[in-house]
Amino acid sequence: MQIALAFAALILVFALTSLTTLDAFQRQIDYDRVVAVAARLELTAQQLHLQALNYKQNAPRDYPTYFRDVRLYWQDLSGQIALFDQVIDGFMVGDLSAAIGRPGAPRQATPADPRVTAAIRHLESVWQDYRQGLMAALGDDLEKPRLEWAAEHNIAAAAMLQTASAALTDSLRTWAEGEHRRMRGLTWTLIAAGSLLALGLLLLLHYRALRPLQRTMAGFQRVADGDFAHRVAVEGASEARTLAVRFNALAGRLDLLFRLSDALQRGQDLDQVVTLIAREFRGLLRFDWIGVVLANGDSSSVRLEASTLDGIPEPDAKTLFRLPGTLLEAALAQGHPLHIADLPTALARPRHEFLRAIASRGMQDVIFLPVGPSSESPVPGVIAFATRAPGRYDEAHLRFLNNIAALIGTSFGRTMRLAERGRLAAIGGFVSGIAHELRSPLTTIGLALEHLGRQPLADGARRRLDLASGEAARMERLIEDILIYARPLRLDLQVWSAVDLVRAAITLQQAQPPCTERQLRLSPPSADPPAQLLADRDRIMQILANLLRNACAAAPPEETVVIAIHHESRGGQITISVRNGGPSIPPAVLGRIGEPFVSGRPGGNGLGLAIVRRLVELHGGHLEVRSAPGAGTLVRVYLPAAEAD
Numbered sequence: 001m002q003i004a005l006a007f008a009a010l011i012l013v014f015a016l017t018s019l020t021t022l023d024a025f026q027r028q029i030d031y032d033r034v035v036a037v038a039a040r041l042e043l044t045a046q047q048l049h050l051q052a053l054n055y056k057q058n059a060p061r062d063y064p065t066y067f068r069d070v071r072l073y074w075q076d077l078s079g080q081i082a083l084f085d086q087v088i089d090g091f092m093v094g095d096l097s098a099a100i101g102r103p104g105a106p107r108q109a110t111p112a113d114p115r116v117t118a119a120i121r122h123l124e125s126v127w128q129d130y131r132q133g134l135m136a137a138l139g140d141d142l143e144k145p146r147l148e149w150a151a152e153h154n155i156a157a158a159a160m161l162q163t164a165s166a167a168l169t170d171s172l173r174t175w176a177e178g179e180h181r182r183m184r185g186l187t188w189t190l191i192a193a194g195s196l197l198a199l200g201l202l203l204l205l206h207y208r209a210l211r212p213l214q215r216t217m218a219g220f221q222r223v224a225d226g227d228f229a230h231r232v233a234v235e236g237a238s239e240a241r242t243l244a245v246r247f248n249a250l251a252g253r254l255d256l257l258f259r260l261s262d263a264l265q266r267g268q269d270l271d272q273v274v275t276l277i278a279r280e281f282r283g284l285l286r287f288d289w290i291g292v293v294l295a296n297g298d299s300s301s302v303r304l305e306a307s308t309l310d311g312i313p314e315p316d317a318k319t320l321f322r323l324p325g326t327l328l329e330a331a332l333a334q335g336h337p338l339h340i341a342d343l344p345t346a347l348a349r350p351r352h353e354f355l356r357a358i359a360s361r362g363m364q365d366v367i368f369l370p371v372g373p374s375s376e377s378p379v380p381g382v383i384a385f386a387t388r389a390p391g392r393y394d395e396a397h398l399r400f401l402n403n404i405a406a407l408i409g410t411s412f413g414r415t416m417r418l419a420e421r422g423r424l425a426a427i428g429g430f431v432s433g434i435a436h437e438l439r440s441p442l443t444t445i446g447l448a449l450e451h452l453g454r455q456p457l458a459d460g461a462r463r464r465l466d467l468a469s470g471e472a473a474r475m476e477r478l479i480e481d482i483l484i485y486a487r488p489l490r491l492d493l494q495v496w497s498a499v500d501l502v503r504a505a506i507t508l509q510q511a512q513p514p515c516t517e518r519q520l521r522l523s524p525p526s527a528d529p530p531a532q533l534l535a536d537r538d539r540i541m542q543i544l545a546n547l548l549r550n551a552c553a554a555a556p557p558e559e560t561v562v563i564a565i566h567h568e569s570r571g572g573q574i575t576i577s578v579r580n581g582g583p584s585i586p587p588a589v590l591g592r593i594g595e596p597f598v599s600g601r602p603g604g605n606g607l608g609l610a611i612v613r614r615l616v617e618l619h620g621g622h623l624e625v626r627s628a629p630g631a632g633t634l635v636r637v638y639l640p641a642a643e644a645d
Contacts, residue, residue: 009201013194020190024183031176038172041087042165044080049162051076052154059148074145081131088127091120119171123164130157216244223251270306271313278308286392287385289361293354294381295323302328302354302382309361321354328354328382331368337401339393340366364390369405446472491536491618495642498531498565498574505544506563515552519560531567531574534642539615546608547578547635554582554633567641576637585627593625
């Protein structure tokens with residue numbers, strides 16, 4: 001504000017100086033016009049005298065000549081009389097706008113100088129005497145004026161009129177010159193005062209704004225260099241102080257955010273991270289209660305995994321809540337913070353058990369911050385912040401949360417990913433142990449069924465035996481898949497033709513269900529340039545077998561499953577794509593496809609693509625799955641090409 005006032009004062013001084021200068025110029029112009037009007041009177045008085053002398057010397061000798069002089073000399077004389085009347089009346093009433101030829105202009109006042117006033121009054125007196133004598137000489141009949149008598153009067157009275165007119169002109173000139181000197185002196189005084197004031201304001205600006213700003217900029221640089229704990233000194237003008245205060249607030253928030261990010265990155269489980277945030281960052285994030293909920297695999301419900309109230313953990317609060325049709329689902333769908341300002345209205349809806357659980361703790365204002373699913377957080381979740389103070393989450397805080405949502409989401413996502421990996425590792429170890437325990441009994445059952453198959457049986461018993469043998473074989477394949485996913489793998493890497501491997505996989509799978517009722521086609525039938533893979537043949541065949549079986553299972557009968565190979569020689573990458581025209585994968589499942597036990601096909605065990613992803617990543621590649629209604633599903637496997645010899 002002080003800087004603004006200083007600049008305003010500086011602008012005001014220069015504006016005042018400029019206006020005063022312009023006013024002085026305009027006044028000088030007006031003074032010159034007034035002097036010009038007086039000079040016209042002086043010139044008119046001389047013309048009256050000269051015309052009278054001319055008429056006296058050339059007096060008319062007959063009536064035609066007389067009437068010619070009436071038409072010429074009398075008309076000039078009438079105009080000169082009217083001019084004198086107009087100018088002297090203007091001087092007397094103080095308005096010369098009509099006399100100077102600008103009747104529509106602003107009022108042109110006469111000077112208030114005593115000498116000028118005396119000269120005007122003297123001229124007015126002389127003119128009245130002159131005019132009365134002139135009109136008496138002309139006579140009463142102005143249609144036939146006595147011009148010769150009028151000329152004699154003008155000659156006799158001309159000297160007094162000329163002297164009075166010249167006196168007025170001289171007094172006005174003297175007055176105008178004095179006014180010009182006064183205005184010039186005033187203008188120079190204002191310019192000098194304005195310059196001094198401007199210099200003072202510039203010095204004030206330097207010491208009260210620019211120098212504190214330089215120190216503030218040095219503080220900015222320290223913070224930019226990573227010293228987020230540094231604070232700028234609050235000094236100088238109000239603007240500089242405001243800038244320093246707001247920058248300190250910004251640096252403080254950055255410091256807290258980096259500490260928050262570091263805490264989230266170091267946290268190994270949700271309980272530890274939520275407790276740490278509740279203890280150290282409640283002031284920044286403005287909450288009394290915080291909770292983290294994670295969606296289950298089919299997105300039908302969420303589970304409160306960790307929460308704290310007033311910084312104290314709630315270990316017994318882990319509860320399941322419905323997800324469909326709730327504000328939690330809306331927050332996950334929109335992907336940015338959702339503010340529930342009207343909590344009573346939201347509680348009136350029957351499905352909002354989670355909000356009722358929050359309200360039961362005395363909370364009045366709630367914000368849902370969605371997290372995932374993403375590469376950082378494969379499991380979708382929501383971080384809920386709640387406070388007892390209604391209306392505490394204002395627009396500024398919502399903007400702040402919107403801006404840091406990605407940071408918090410990514411950091412929390414890492415913790416969620418670690419928790420999910422721990423859960424999957426536990427599940428994998430458990431399942432692997434069960435698979436080993438089941439393998440021996442299944443082998444015994446398979447041998448027994450094979451022995452029974454060699455015995456003569458009735459048709460009904462034969463059908464039951466075949467069904468049992470098929471289920472035993474399916475269970476053996478499932479156990480094998482579990483063991484492949486769970487145990488460490490070693491690759492026997494050799495150079496193979498990608499086209500030959502794909503053709504071999506097509507030939508093998510085309511003769512096996514479910515591909516027997518579908519067509520497998522390689523398009524184009526060869527790759528240009530030739531695609532060579534450095535890979536483990538058995539594992540690549542396993543990848544292709546899984547992809548082809550999944551595609552055939554999803555495609556309608558008689559549908560063609562198209563396999564394509566693309567070799568990007570510049571990037572050194574080979575892409576194998578498998579497309580089927582079956583139903584699309586639901587979006588909720590598509591985001592988690594490739595995770596163990598997540599399947600987009602009813603009856604699927606969710607291990608096929610998980611094994612494919614693991615084997616592809618072991619080869620240094622990656623997996624991509626795209627699916628859309630009406631377009632089917634496209635699976636791409638990106639593998640590094642073998643280097644040319």
